[in-house]
Amino acid sequence: KLPEPEKAEALYQLDNFEWFYSPNEDRWGLRKLSDGGVQIEPTFHYIEVDRELGFTLVGIEKDNKYEFERTTFRFDMIFGLVNNEVGLPITEVDFVDLKLEDLRQGYPLARCIFSDGKYGLIDRIGRIVRKEMAYVGPFQNGLARVSFQGRLSGSLKGDHSLGKLQAYLADMLSPNAMVDYTQYDQHFRKNAYLICESCEWGFMDTSGQVVIKPQYTFVKNMSKEVGMVQKGDKWGMVSRKGDQLIPCQYDGVEFLENTDEKIVRVYKQEPKYGLIDTLGQLAVGAVYDEIGSFSEGRLAVSQNNLWGFVDAEGKEVIPCRYKEVKNFSEGLAAVRQDNKWGFINKQGKVEIGFNYRRAGNFKEGVAWVSTERGYGYIDIAERFVIEPGFSRAYDFFQGRARVEVDGAYGLIDLSGKYVVRPKFSRIEPFNQYGIAIVRYGRERVRYEVMDLNGSLITKKSYESIEPFSEGLAAVRDKNGYGFINTQGNLVIADQYSRVSAFSEGRAAVYQNGNCGYINKVGSTVITFEYSRCQDFEDGRAVINKGIRNTGLIDLDGQVIVEPKLDRLLDFNEGRGLVRDEKYRFYYITEQEDLYRGYFQKASSFKHGVAVVQIDGKWGVINQKGMSVIPPKYDKIEGFIDGYAKVRVEGFNGLSNLKGELIAEPDYEFISYAGQGLFRVEKGDKVGYFDAAGKWVWSLNN
Structure with missing residues (x-):
């Protein structure tokens, strides 16, 4: 659309020329104002x-x-x-x-x-x-x-x-x-x-x-005084003339927030792990390359590819000097030095020398070990109570141990006598009920349940048997899924297309594409009206109607939250975790109230706390939405037995614009505290120093 004539004159008239539009050419040209002669033919x-x-x-x-x-x-x-x-x-x-x-x-x-x-x-x-x-x-x-x-x-x-x-x-x-x-x-x-x-x-x-001169892998925009440059995968800093101020030896170089581009943070990537409790206290400082889990008051930790142990207070009681370790069991832990295994006590003293190719855990006074002659079992005096000769051996449980010979599983007692000679393709570990799922057959694989005497207690074999939960295990046969009890009896007929494990006396079961819930005698207690049914926890279960419409019910099937929420993922300890269409996470109460805003990522509540991510960092909140740990870790794993593993990707230091280090990169977190002071955190300790690197308040708890 062409502009109005008076506007066109203002838009297109120059001092000596004017632009004109040619409808025939559908293009613009330029002509002289003096005589109307064409200066540039309609071209544009x-x-x-x-x-x-x-x-x-x-x-x-x-x-x-x-x-x-x-x-x-x-x-x-x-x-x-x-x-x-x-x-x-x-x-x-x-x-x-x-x-x-x-x-x-x-x-x-x-x-x-x-x-x-x-x-x-x-x-x-x-x-x-x-x-x-x-x-x-x-x-x-x-x-x-x-x-x-x-x-x-x-x-x-x-x-x-x-x-x-x-x-x-x-x-x-x-x-x-x-x-x-x-x-x-x-x-x-x-x-x-x-x-x-x-x-x-x-x-x-x-x-x-x-x-x-162009010579860097990448550079950031130049600031008033310095520029951040990268060579290979390492960062440094140069002046506006190109003089090197900080060598390209760090994994990150950037201005510290709120310092008006006067102070530079240098970052050294070195992933380390620590352990926190549900109160947010650092039980084990984030100084280890890897950590295990607590067992008998000891936690396996790794530094520089070597393993040791810390106690419940986080104190390193056994230095990191072993190539591989296992958890403590009956006061001893199997550890590997060079290519041989032995056993140490909780103080780090070697109780059994490094004489074995592999080693297991002490259970019921004996532990399996691997020698040139095969697998056998020793006692704490390092006597062979069961001579080597097995292809593989496992820990004892209630007087029985699984063993393998030429790929077949059998069962032995503490004297080494066979309770069941090797004939099964698999024997699962015995559970708390003293029974184990066994597998046999090649072309037609079948499953049954065995007791500690080696007897098959199931009345028939099944196509699959799931782990027991609340005394019942799901089994699959030609008609579908049902449940057996710990005596091996089929107590709920195999009539369902899908089932879940029992939880709080209820199991989700599917028929004709819909799901409901049954009790332990097989009676339908919540009708088949949902498209998806999750397990009960704390008396509540998340259900779906359709693909996305989720709600919440109680053990009797009473609707607590109508199935209209988009992606209610879980409900625990009075809080529901929801993900919206923008992939933001938030929590709701049973009254469907939005609880404490949105998070990038979030987990369900456990032990009264939940792990959340804000701006790429992980922290912990309580059920009131208050921060137990501010978002500062690069990763927080789920809580297990009251502890959660935390990861710090690297360590921070500070430099001035001359490239002079104010603080070495030894700190997990650094921030500007104002008035020329910098706050640093190392483990569970906090300190403050000034722009000259002098401590104003040294590291303290």
Whole structure:
């Protein structure tokens, strides 16, 4: 649509010329005001007069395609410049973008992008000063990052990102669109980052002169005084002249928050694990490469690929010096030194020498060990109570141990006599009921249940038997799923297409595509009206009607929360965990009240607390939504027996802008506390020091 005549005159009239539109050509031309003579024939599909800069931006429709990763975009127009005073083109029409805002900011040069995707620099008279560059970033503090080699592309990963691809394309002069609209292409356009493949980075000033030679894997925009640069996978810092201030030896270098770009945080990646309790107290400091779980008051920990043990207070009582360890059992732990196994006590004293290829746990006074003659069992005096001769052996339980001979499982007693000779393809560990699931057959695999005497107590074999829960185990036969008791009797007929384990006296069962709940005698206590049924916990179960509509019921089937919520994932300890369509997590009460806002990720409540993620860091909240541990860890695993494993990815230090270290990278967390003081955390200790690195308050609990 053409503008009104009076507006057109203002828009398109220059001092000596005017732009005119030719309907026949469907293009714009330029004519003289003095005599109406044509200065430039109707050539352009687009014009935009810039009186401030003295140019007219002109465009011609032409398709150019460029591939970002595997998604191709079409650019529909190329541009050039016409000088308003003399009425002549001063550039070729070959740009898909011209960053004329660079000139408006007073810079002598403006960035431009040619139709082949390469960057250049153009001056105020249209002269190309530089070309054939892969990328030139915005000028910040007088410098722009630049790469002469490489190629712009896109990636769904944010490494070495130059910004979001969608924003980059939206800022282009040339209209553009994807060539194909596959599901992947649409996802890519929305989520991809702009990157530069095979680039080598340096810095250029506003006159186009290279100030810092391209030599880096990546660089961040230059600040007022320094720039962060990367070589390989390590980061450092340079001055505006390119002088090295911090060598490229750190895994991260960035300005510390709230310090007005005066203090630099240096980061050393070195994943370490610790242990917290439900009160948020650090039971074991995050100084270990890996940790196990507590057993008999000892916790296995690893440093530098060697293992030791700490006590319940987190004190290292057995140094990390073993290649491999097992948990303590009956006061002893199997440990490996070089390629041989032995046993130590809780004080670290060697009780049984390093004489074995492998070793198990002491149970009922004996432990299995592997020798050149096979597997056998020793007592605490290192006497063989059962001579080696088995292909594999397992820990004793209630006077019985599973053993393997040539791939077949059998059962022995404490004297080494066979209770059941090796004939099964698998015997599962015995459970608390003193029974074990066994498997046999090759072409037709079947399952039964065995007692400690080696007797098969099931009245028949089944296609599968699931682990026992609340005294019942799900079994599958030709008619479907049912349940057997610990005596091996089929007490609930095999009539269901799917079942879950019993929990709080209820089991979810499926028939004809719907699910309900039965009790332990097989009576239907909650009718088959749901599409999905989860296990009961704390008297509540999450149910679905349809694909996404979730709600909450009690043990009698009474609806607590109507099935209308989108993705109620779990309900524990009075709090429901919900994920919305934006993949945000939040908690609700039984009254469906939103509880304490949204989280990036979250877990169900256990032991009165829940693990949540905010801004990429993990913390712990209580049932009131209060922070027990602020979001500061890189990972917090679920609580088990009142403890949760925490992970710190690395350690932080501080430097000034001269590259002088104020603090070595020894601290899990560093923040600016104000008034020239810095707060540091190491384990469960907190301290403060000043900008000179002097302690104002040394590390204390």
